[in-house]
Amino acid sequence: MDSSNGKQGNQGSSEKDNLWRVKVGLAEMLKGGVIMDVTTAEQARIAEQAGACAVMALERVPADIRKEGGVARMASPRIIREIMETVTIPVMAKVRIGHFAEAQVLEALEVDFIDESEVLTPADEENHIWKHDFRVPFVCGARNLGEALRRIAEGAAMIRTKGEAGSGNVVEAVRHMRAIVGHIRRLTTLREDELVHEAKELGAPLELVRQVARTGKLPVPNFSAGGIATPADAALVRQLGAEAAFVGSGIFKSSDPEKRARAIVKATTHFDDPKAVLEASEQLGEAMKGIDVRQLDEKELLQTRGW
Amino acid sequence: MKVGILAVQGDFEAHGQMLSRLGVEHIFVRTLAGLANLEGLVLPGGESSTHLKFLTEGGLLDAIRELARRGGALFGTCAGAILLAREVKNPPQTSLGLADISVARNAYGRQVASQVLWGPSKLKEAPLEMVFIRAPLIERVGSGVEVLAESEGRPVLVRQDKVLAATFHPELTEDATVHEYFLQMCASGSRGVQTAESTKAMRSS
Numbered sequence: 001m002d003s004s005n006g007k008q009g010n011q012g013s014s015e016k017d018n019l020w021r022v023k024v025g026l027a028e029m030l031k032g033g034v035i036m037d038v039t040t041a042e043q044a045r046i047a048e049q050a051g052a053c054a055v056m057a058l059e060r061v062p063a064d065i066r067k068e069g070g071v072a073r074m075a076s077p078r079i080i081r082e083i084m085e086t087v088t089i090p091v092m093a094k095v096r097i098g099h100f101a102e103a104q105v106l107e108a109l110e111v112d113f114i115d116e117s118e119v120l121t122p123a124d125e126e127n128h129i130w131k132h133d134f135r136v137p138f139v140c141g142a143r144n145l146g147e148a149l150r151r152i153a154e155g156a157a158m159i160r161t162k163g164e165a166g167s168g169n170v171v172e173a174v175r176h177m178r179a180i181v182g183h184i185r186r187l188t189t190l191r192e193d194e195l196v197h198e199a200k201e202l203g204a205p206l207e208l209v210r211q212v213a214r215t216g217k218l219p220v221p222n223f224s225a226g227g228i229a230t231p232a233d234a235a236l237v238r239q240l241g242a243e244a245a246f247v248g249s250g251i252f253k254s255s256d257p258e259k260r261a262r263a264i265v266k267a268t269t270h271f272d273d274p275k276a277v278l279e280a281s282e283q284l285g286e287a288m289k290g291i292d293v294r295q296l297d298e299k300e301l302l303q304t305r306g307w
Numbered sequence: 308m309k310v311g312i313l314a315v316q317g318d319f320e321a322h323g324q325m326l327s328r329l330g331v332e333h334i335f336v337r338t339l340a341g342l343a344n345l346e347g348l349v350l351p352g353g354e355s356s357t358h359l360k361f362l363t364e365g366g367l368l369d370a371i372r373e374l375a376r377r378g379g380a381l382f383g384t385c386a387g388a389i390l391l392a393r394e395v396k397n398p399p400q401t402s403l404g405l406a407d408i409s410v411a412r413n414a415y416g417r418q419v420a421s422q423v424l425w426g427p428s429k430l431k432e433a434p435l436e437m438v439f440i441r442a443p444l445i446e447r448v449g450s451g452v453e454v455l456a457e458s459e460g461r462p463v464l465v466r467q468d469k470v471l472a473a474t475f476h477p478e479l480t481e482d483a484t485v486h487e488y489f490l491q492m493c494a495s496g497s498r499g500v501q502t503a504e505s506t507k508a509m510r511s512s
Binding site for chain 1: 314315316317318319320321337352353354356357360361385386397398412413416417418419421422423438439440441476479
């Protein structure tokens with residue numbers, strides 16, 4: 001498996017290498033942008049006009065999944081197709097962890113990216129999807145470096161923090177981003193012999209661990225998701241190392257989706273310019289109410305799904 | 308020489324890495340002030356509709372046209388090529404209009420159609436590696452536009468004076484040929500010099 005950023009092509013490079021390169025390539029194109037959860041074609045249109053670089057097509061946003069309960073599955077192909085026909089930006093959709101048949105359906109539908117997501121009810125409590133088998137790139141959630149590298153080994157072309165989806169509370173996304181970035185930083189200081197032990201502790205392939213230690217970054221783009229609700233939240237995760245932001249319930253569960261969408265896009269691009277983030281933060285209505293994650297029971301957490 | 312890279316969104320860092328490798332000073336441009344004193348500007352890949360919205364609201368569209376009038380060189384890849392085109396289709400979209408080409412967005416299909424191809428170019432003897440990601444298609448090339456590379460018989464790298472547009476992503480390869488060519492354009496006089504290389508006949512692969 002070649003999980004490098006894959007620039008060493010030559011005319012004889014294999015179909016498999018080239019496929020990996022165009023998968024990571026699409027993830028590269030989304031950097032610096034905002035990927036928004038949408039449940040209707042109309043919401044997708046609003047997201048695109050607000051400057052989203054992609055949309056995630058869903059039947060229910062995470063906040064509603066949390067509230068309504070039941071088994072959360074892949075969205076209906078009809079909804080996803082309507083959204084694909086409405087916008088020109090890439091369309092992503094979610095499948096249950098381990099549900100490779102849902103992924104095959106989404107690939108047949110030709111969505112641009114598949115999120116193997118803890119927000120939906122897992123279909124397999126041991127195995128994730130072997131993502132190298134697909135032409136469509138995958139994004140997977142991670143809470144720490146070991147989880148991120150296991151997903152990359154399986155073929156994820158993009159990693160995002162899990163955060164705590166639908167909570168409107170950025171604390172878990174911050175925890176996960178700091179864990180991943182901090183651990184990467186530590187790897188760069190270790191000796192070769194120490195990396196072997198580290199790979200064992202991480203539960204991740206040694207080759208990937210050595211590559212991260214050498215380059216100081218993940219071999220695929222590293223985005224943030226889970227609880228981002230305000231322009232300042234987006235600026236925060238960007239400054240902590242996220243290369244782009246997913247915003248789920250935060251936009252269409254707020255009182256002013258259009259304005260909030262534009263504001264979060266602006267803050268994500270200008271994350272290191274406090275005056276621009278201030279401008280983006282002004283004249284916004286109510287953010288989504290949000291949940292104190294510490295008040296949730298262990299069994300209510302979405303982030304503990306996936307292994 | 309100072310080159311800017313538009314850094315609204317997209318693969319601006321990949322362009323930065325390529326320019327660093329070539330030893331060229333560059334800055335990421337997100338504001339009007341960032342456009343001052345540049346010899347060249349790279350418009351990277353990403354989502355052209357996102358970039359366009361940002362450029363329009365920030366007043367950067369006119370400032371980039373002004374940079375071109377002053378003799379600055381422009382290089383757009385994929386979304387960047389869409390922004391440079393005179394006409395954009397599928398759907399119609401405003402653009403800088405600095406290269407006399409018509410471009411159809413996502414004309415090759417969705418992500419499942421993204422691929423790596425090799426095609427003939429005037430820039431080097433060997434075929435050029437081309438990474439296409441949800442690529443646009445150049446449907447029409449004006450008379451003042453030179454086709455520098457083709458893939459499957461279609462123009463994929465074109466130049467008009469000091470404007471260079473690629474529908475693929477040379478920044479996602481190890482091959483610095485196209486960026487080196489752009490840097491020559493940045494360094495040349497106000498209307499650009501036709502390099503000896505650019506007047507060579509297209510080589511077959």
